[in-house]
Amino acid sequence: MRKQIGYIITTIAILIGNPVVSQKPMQQLDLDADKNWWAGIISMGEMMPLSNSLTIDMYGNNYGNQVQPLLLSDAGDVVWSETPFQFSYENGKLVAIGDYGTIAHHKAGKSLKEAFQYANANYFNASRRMPSEAFFRVPQYNTWIELTYNQNQKDILEYAHNIIKNGMPPGILMIDDNWQEDYGTWAWHPGRFPDPKAMMEELHQLGFKVMLWVCPFVSPDSATFREMAQKDLFITSKSVEEDKAGLPTELPKRHRPKMIQWWNGVSAVLDLSNPDAVAWFKKTLDFLQSEYGIDGFKFDAGDSSYYTQGESVKPISANEHTRLFAKIGLDYPFNEYRATWKMGGQPLIQRLRDKKHTWEDLEKLVPQMGLAGIMGYPFSCPDMIGGGAFRSFLNDAEIDQELIVRSAQSHALMPMMQFSVAPWRVLNETHLNAVLNAVKLREKFSDYILKTAQESSRTGEPILRLLEYTYPHSGYANVKDQFLLGDTLLVAPVLEKGATKRKVDIPPGKWRSFTGKTIKGPKKITVSVGLDDLPYFEKLNL
Known part of the structure; x- marks a missing residue:
């Protein structure tokens, strides 16, 4: 989530309006902290193996990125729970606490690899499917940094042409937030996209695959919202008193959507426990593909914290809503997610959360990507080259050209690389040539990268x-x-x-x-x- 601030780290379980299981007596596992441990909180990969004090509660919190209910040790230990659990590491003591389900602890071997292989075989076995091969062969180009909320046909085409003009290969072009009429009204904004079919045809002719940004929110002042509220497709308020939307109180209870505050406003959120809501969303996406030739979608948001505040048709956990949002992407080989829960082994692109334009955040890429791999997320993307914090590139912001070069090099031999800031706009000739050389190096190893990805789809490694x-x-x-x-x-x-x-x-x-x-x-x-x-x-x- 691009504007999420910090981590919310707490030992207190976040309660939702409709608990999914009866409260059970607390289960506590005292684990051998003399071993090296890796925990499934991807946004904290740089803290692994655990050495500093850390307290985590997975219930209703994915910490801005992927979360897996898993602990692995370099001595072959596997700790797993089908439901969210808590753990704390402090003063050389590691404790796992389960309030919502059983935590299993297995001795799977004597190494980190043996621990992973056990977890992979028993909890998230490889699906033998993979996302589109294009992710491993060509760069991704996201329009976010260059256009932010001014996504428009003219500038998107100019961005695409400049990619090729400046010696970079066509790849996967991601059109980011605000291409649409409104959140939930997934139609091209007519003022900024006068002829989207012609734009799509031109992008495809240039050699690009095209993805669109989408999310599970619906703006409350849209016709889409009014129609869907009547069909009970949203998370709802727990009571009339809690209803902050100003909706008529004579509406049936199920017609009172809960208004959720997120990084770009206040919206209703799809009730993913309702098959009709999921069917509506997929029908909308399928129409964009059939009508405009869209190749796939960047699925943003879906964080479990948005599902802790209301009621759903079926009594499922906030974490389960996050998982159900990720399942939608399985039908689209061109996909990308930042927030997922318990989706190991699946053919989904799992992007690291947005990084700042700093050397400190550059150092986080390797440990976070490494953690993603052993948590069952092999098809991972290390965010945007140079960082995804758009304010770092606005107006007179100071840009570190060397940092962008080293970021591009870091991406070059990772599973995939994603550009957003236009290198030709912010770099001089020397630094731009260094970035182009990083892209060429990736091309040299593209067959090997793809072969390794194909093997991973079969083995899960x-x-x-x-x-x-x-x-x-x-x-x-x-x-x-x-x-x-x-x-x-x-x-x-x-x-x-x-x-x-x-x-x-x-x-x-x-x-x-x-x-x-x-x-x-x-x-x-x-x-x-x-x-x-x-x-x-x-x-x-x-």
Whole structure:
């Protein structure tokens, strides 16, 4: 969520109006904190393995990103619950607490990989499906940073033409928020899109696939809202007294939608426990595809916190609403989600939450992407190159050109890369050429990236792997600034401003470096780096 501020970390369960299970006696697991533990809170990947005090309650909170009710240790431990649970790590003590269901604890082996494989086989086995292959071959281009809430036909076409004009390949173009008439009225805004069919035809001819931003909200002053309220398709207020929408009180109770405040206003929210609401949403999306040739959708919002405030037709948890929103994307090979719950092994693009235009946030990419992989989300995207915080690129905002280059390089050999800020607008020739070289490097390895993604769809194994995952108990548990793509490509992006050298942990085996030198591991080395350099090492089968 692009305007969500901070994390809401609490040990108190967030109660919703219609509890889904009877309150059970609290279950508590005291876990061996001498081991290294990774927890399924993707937005906190940089805090893994757990070492600092942390308290988490998953109920009604996805912490701005994907959440999986899972703990894994490097000694083969697996902790899983079908329902949300709490855990705390403090003063060397790790405790898991279950109020809404049973927490299972298994000893699956002796390593992080064995723990993951057990969880994968028993709780989120790979679906053997994957999103469109295009995500792994070509860059994504999101119109958010350049256009923000002024999405319009003229500027979108100009953005697309400039991508090609500046030496970048056509890819997946995501048209972001405010292309529509209103939230929930998913029709092109007639003033800003005079001929959307012609725009779509031109984009396709240029070689782009096109996705549209959508969300589960409906604006209360729209005709869509009035029609859907009568059909009971929204989360409703718990009582007349709670109804803040000013709706006529003579309406039947089910016709009193609960108004939810989110980052861009106050809206009604689809009741995803109601099959009719889901059918309405999918019919709308399918129409956009059949009428305009839209290739897929960026599904934003869906955070469980929006479902803690009202009542639904069926008594399901707030977390379950988030899961049901993600299930909709399974019918669209071009999809993207930021907020999901318990969707491991599924063919969904799982994007990291928006990152700031800072070196500190750049450092979060590797550990968060690594955590996503071992939590069952292999098809992950590391947010937008340079950051998704649009205010960092407005007017006279100070832009760090080196940061954008290093961000592009970090993305280049991850499962996918996504641009938003136009590099040709904010970079000089030297820095732009460095970004273009990162794109060319990705093209060089595109077959390998795709092959690894295809294998992941069959096995469930991460595409981007922590070193500890592949080389257990070798001192790599806290390596957070390099990663493996598959098992044979080691990547060590430059994450420090002004760096001219980079320390790298070389695992066992023989590796050919980005300079052509053969290195035998395990060993620690230091390599020299220029602006154009992304240190990578290919494992040799000797």
